[in-house]
Amino acid sequence: MFWLLALSAYLLGSVSFAIWLSRLSGRPDPRTLGSGNPGATNMLRTSSRTLALATLLGDLSKGLVPVLIARALDLSGQEQAWIGLAAVLGHLHPVFYRFRGGKGVATSAGMLLGVYPPAALLALSSWALVFYLWRTSSLASIIATPLVLPLLAWQKPSALLPFTVLCALVLWHHKHNLKDLLAGKERHF
Numbered sequence: 061m062f063w064l065l066a067l068s069a070y071l072l073g074s075v076s077f078a079i080w081l082s083r084l085s086g087r088p089d090p091r092t093l094g095s096g097n098p099g100a101t102n103m104l105r106t107s108s109r110t111l112a113l114a115t116l117l118g119d120l121s122k123g124l125v126p127v128l129i130a131r132a133l134d135l136s137g138q139e140q141a142w143i144g145l146a147a148v149l150g151h152l153h154p155v156f157y158r159f160r161g162g163k164g165v166a167t168s169a170g171m172l173l174g175v176y177p178p179a180a181l182l183a184l185s186s187w188a189l190v191f192y193l194w195r196t197s198s199l200a201s202i203i204a205t206p207l208v209l210p211l212l213a214w215q216k217p218s219a220l221l222p223f224t225v226l227c228a229l230v231l232w233h234h235k236h237n238l239k240d241l242l243a244g245k246e247r248h249f
Contacts, residue, residue: 066146069126073150077118099162123170141222144171179208195248198237
């Protein structure tokens with residue numbers, strides 16, 4: 061059951077809401093505009109608030125739904141976290157789009173919401189604070205993602221290893237943003 065759910069989560073994660081919503085609304089492929097990232101932030105920059113919000117909710121649900129299904133099937137907390145990570149991997153490296161996907165932040169938030177909601181609240185709060193202060197989505201993501209690790213280690217240690225892997229993946233996919241931040245070139249809202 062675990063492997064079937066993990067594969068299903070990866071395939072669900074591989075669905076790009078940004079690309080689908082752009083096609084359905086007659087807008088250009090988000091991979092050809094702005095940052096080239098098929099995620100909510102780029103949709104906000106290049107499309108509309110409505111499509112950005114729909115992308116955010118879709119990407120968030122890709123991480124949340126597989127975890128909730130795993131929980132309903134009585135899989136362990138650690139198995140739930142690994143299944144959520146499979147969804148994030150699908151978003152990062154989607155089989156349907158030549159393994160070129162987004163940065164995984166919203167899908168990670170959905171996974172975290174399903175695994176341990178207080179950690180998701182901490183991540184969301186810290187993301188919002190950093191974004192409010194610096195108006196930079198990538199900086200908010202880079203800070204908020206690993207910030208939850210101590211809370212998970214303390215309250216939900218079964219999810220610590222999968223989420224540590226997830227943090228490393230999200231930070232790796234933000235490496236160009238980090239370079240731009242350090243050089244003062246990162247785009248702000």
